Amino acid sequence: MSTVFAGPFGANVSERAQLPPSLAISTVIFALKPSRAEGKPTLWLPLVRRVKEPFRGQWALPGGPLTAVESLEDAARRNLRETTGLAPEYLEQLYAFGGLDRSSRPEQGAQRVVSIVYWALVRPTEAELLVESERDNVAWHRADTAGHGEGGLAFDHREIVDYALWRLRNKIEYAQIAYHFLGERFTLAQLREVYEAILGRTLDPANFRRQLTATPQIEATDEFLEGGRHRPPRLYRYVGPPTPYPASDHPHPSTLRSTP
Amino acid sequence: MSTVFAGPFGANVSERAQLPPSLAISTVIFALKPSRAEGKPTLWLPLVRRVKEPFRGQWALPGGPLTAVESLEDAARRNLRETTGLAPEYLEQLYAFGGLDRSSRPEQGAQRVVSIVYWALVRPTEAELLVESERDNVAWHRADTAGHGEGGLAFDHREIVDYALWRLRNKIEYAQIAYHFLGERFTLAQLREVYEAILGRTLDPANFRRQLTATPQIEATDEFLEGGRHRPPRLYRYVGPPTPYPASDHPHPSTLRSTP
DNA sequence: ATCACTTAGGGTCAGGCTGACTTTAACTGA
DNA sequence: TCAGTTAAAGTCAGCCTGACCCTAAGTGAT
Numbered sequence: 001m002s003t004v005f006a007g008p009f010g011a012n013v014s015e016r017a018q019l020p021p022s023l024a025i026s027t028v029i030f031a032l033k034p035s036r037a038e039g040k041p042t043l044w045l046p047l048v049r050r051v052k053e054p055f056r057g058q059w060a061l062p063g064g065p066l067t068a069v070e071s072l073e074d075a076a077r078r079n080l081r082e083t084t085g086l087a088p089e090y091l092e093q094l095y096a097f098g099g100l101d102r103s104s105r106p107e108q109g110a111q112r113v114v115s116i117v118y119w120a121l122v123r124p125t126e127a128e129l130l131v132e133s134e135r136d137n138v139a140w141h142r143a144d145t146a147g148h149g150e151g152g153l154a155f156d157h158r159e160i161v162d163y164a165l166w167r168l169r170n171k172i173e174y175a176q177i178a179y180h181f182l183g184e185r186f187t188l189a190q191l192r193e194v195y196e197a198i199l200g201r202t203l204d205p206a207n208f209r210r211q212l213t214a215t216p217q218i219e220a221t222d223e224f225l226e227g228g229r230h231r232p233p234r235l236y237r238y239v240g241p242p243t244p245y246p247a248s249d250h251p252h253p254s255t256l257r258s259t260p
Numbered sequence: 261m262s263t264v265f266a267g268p269f270g271a272n273v274s275e276r277a278q279l280p281p282s283l284a285i286s287t288v289i290f291a292l293k294p295s296r297a298e299g300k301p302t303l304w305l306p307l308v309r310r311v312k313e314p315f316r317g318q319w320a321l322p323g324g325p326l327t328a329v330e331s332l333e334d335a336a337r338r339n340l341r342e343t344t345g346l347a348p349e350y351l352e353q354l355y356a357f358g359g360l361d362r363s364s365r366p367e368q369g370a371q372r373v374v375s376i377v378y379w380a381l382v383r384p385t386e387a388e389l390l391v392e393s394e395r396d397n398v399a400w401h402r403a404d405t406a407g408h409g410e411g412g413l414a415f416d417h418r419e420i421v422d423y424a425l426w427r428l429r430n431k432i433e434y435a436q437i438a439y440h441f442l443g444e445r446f447t448l449a450q451l452r453e454v455y456e457a458i459l460g461r462t463l464d465p466a467n468f469r470r471q472l473t474a475t476p477q478i479e480a481t482d483e484f485l486e487g488g489r490h491r492p493p494r495l496y497r498y499v500g501p502p503t504p505y506p507a508s509d510h511p512h513p514s515t516l517r518s519t520p
Numbered sequence: 521a522t523c524a525c526t527t528a529g530g531g532t533c534a535g536g537c538t539g540a541c542t543t544t545a546a547c548t549g550a
Numbered sequence: 551t552c553a554g555t556t557a558a559a560g561t562c563a564g565c566c567t568g569a570c571c572c573t574a575a576g577t578g579a580t
Contacts, residue, residue: 021283021326023374066281068372072358096356096376098332112328114283116356116374189527207568209529230527231576449556467539469558490556491546 021098021112025075026063026157028094028119028164029086030143031126032181032197041197043143043168045161046084047153051137054103055154059139059147061161063115076118084138085129088120089242090180094164102156119164121180172198176217179238187225187233188212212236281358281372285335286323286417288354288379288424289346290403291386292441292457301457303403303428305421306344307413311397314363315414319407321421322398323375336378344398345389348380350440354424362416379424381440432458436477439498447485447493448472472496 032041047059062083066075073091080086098114143165147153153161172178178194179186192208212218217240224232292301307319322343326335333351340346358374403425407413413421432438438454439446452468472478477500484492 019328021328023281023283066358066374068279068281069360071360072356072374093356096332096353098326098376100329100331114326114332114376116358116376188529204568204570205527206529206531206570211567228527229577230525231529231574233528448558464539464541465556466541466558466560471538489548490554491548491558493557 019111021114023066024063024113024115025066025072025079026061026115026117026160027076027080027091028061028117028161029080029084029088029122030120030164030168030181031122031124031140032194033124033140041193043165043197044140045143045146046086046138047141047146048083049137049139050154058151058154059141059157060154061117061157062138063117066116072116073118076120080120086120086122086126088122088126088180090121090177091118092120093117094119094160094167097156097160099156115160117160117164119167121177123181123183125183169198169200176215176238176240179240185221185223185235185237187235189233191236279371281374283326284323284373284375285326285332285339286321286375286377286420287336287340287351288321288377288421289340289344289348289382290380290424290428290441291382291384291400292454293384293400301453303425303457304400305403305406306346306398307401307406308343309397309399310414318411318414319399319401319417320414321377321417323377326376332376333378336380340380346380346382346386348382348386348440350381350437351378352380353377354379354420354427357416357420359416375420377420377424379427381437383441383443385443429458429460436475436498436500445481445483445495445497447495449493451496 029045031044031046033044034040035042046062048062050056050058050060062079064075064079064083066072070078072093076091077087080088094117096114096116100112102113102115141147143161146161147158152158168177172195178191178198181194182190188209189205191212192203192205195208196202213220217238219237219239221235221237223235225235226232289305291304291306293304294300295302306322308322310316310318310320322339324335324339324343326332330338332353336351337347340348354377356374356376360372362373362375401407403421406421407418412418432455438451438458441454442450448469449465451472452463452465455468456462473480477498479497479499481495481497483495485495486492
């Protein structure tokens, strides 16, 4: 009656609450897609419909258990590929969620789960791969309102999405991550639209240009985007490091060494 | 032979590598203490000597397993109290470390461990409690050089400390956390010494004063620090929120709501 | 062709913040 | 009373920012 551990197959309901917490990996994947109302692009993310209890039928972040032979980031990548077909370039750890009330339906006998959540950015071209896969258990939702009025997202996933949104909005102001939403070449107006969609406010085009042209990681090409009904804008290219690591703004722990 | 899970008590060596990873909580605790060389204060942290394999005899971060009935932060606090006697005011999640090579001694049969690491700041008065506890399996080490020349710290803990140092140096530049190293009242020179010790460079006293007096969370008291052999400096007080949550610089996930 | 319209892209200007530096005030100890 | 030390306030030039203006270069309609 008072053993601390019990094998997973030899536990009754009251003992199961004493099992060590299990580990899961989930990912918040952001993409910019044109809003329904034919306006500016807005933030969307793919969610998967749960087919098991608890929260059966509700939408949840893609994720799954951590296996014994993969690192945390590898597990996130594998889960992403298996559940959504996506392989994001930008992938970074967000937070470890381990509260006791995460299920918010305190059902007796449910094993406690600690989720290590990653966040990712994908380009629209990558994002379309998901749509083509036709599985109606995976669908895009607006990042700011997903789960509103539908009984909410599963578990504490609405809260996790809000935290990821906060991180994205913060990090875009000091780190070079906006390019991960765009293709290899882009106009300054497209890049500005990314910032405006994420920050939720308009930016002065002239001041935006001044700051970007002063950024060495942004390189002007000699090509222009034709086809608009106005003066063709110049195309630019991002020439900085491709991943967040080992960028100076947030070095991956495994790349750090002591200060000399 | 191909079962994915096996009960903890029914596994042989080859099966044990297939066990789901277990969870541990560790904490990097920073305190400012006067350097041995009778100079400026420097960063120190308490480490625990391992009494079990692997890494028996080497120094490691205080920590322990996560039990089923406590949140991640509660587990960090409990472990801190049990191993070091400390109860820091400032405690925040740092990162989840889950690489496959964390033990760096790939011994057959050792179960894989994922560590969720917290970091904490304590005042010198709190820090002295540890010294009084007389347990020579717990001792203070310099944060920048702990493990150098002694065969290193256990596991990947040197790497974790470096990452925590990087976070501390970054966060002190934009968040109000330096006060957690000091008592309730302090002089501007004391506060400046905290910044200088962490950032590793001297700051202009006049400019430092100008910035601090423009900070509304810093309040001048009508008291002065007597006893020096010079003009007595005014004492100041920090009147902002006591914990990092729900400060605007890094809201705790559980305090976030959607943007309106 | 010409003109209205739209967006690209370059420029100006004032205010705020920063780093470097100077000056004065207040107290101690010889 | 004076030298020494630190506190605390002030000055000044440079840089960045936001707000705003103006011209360049295309398109489509008349």
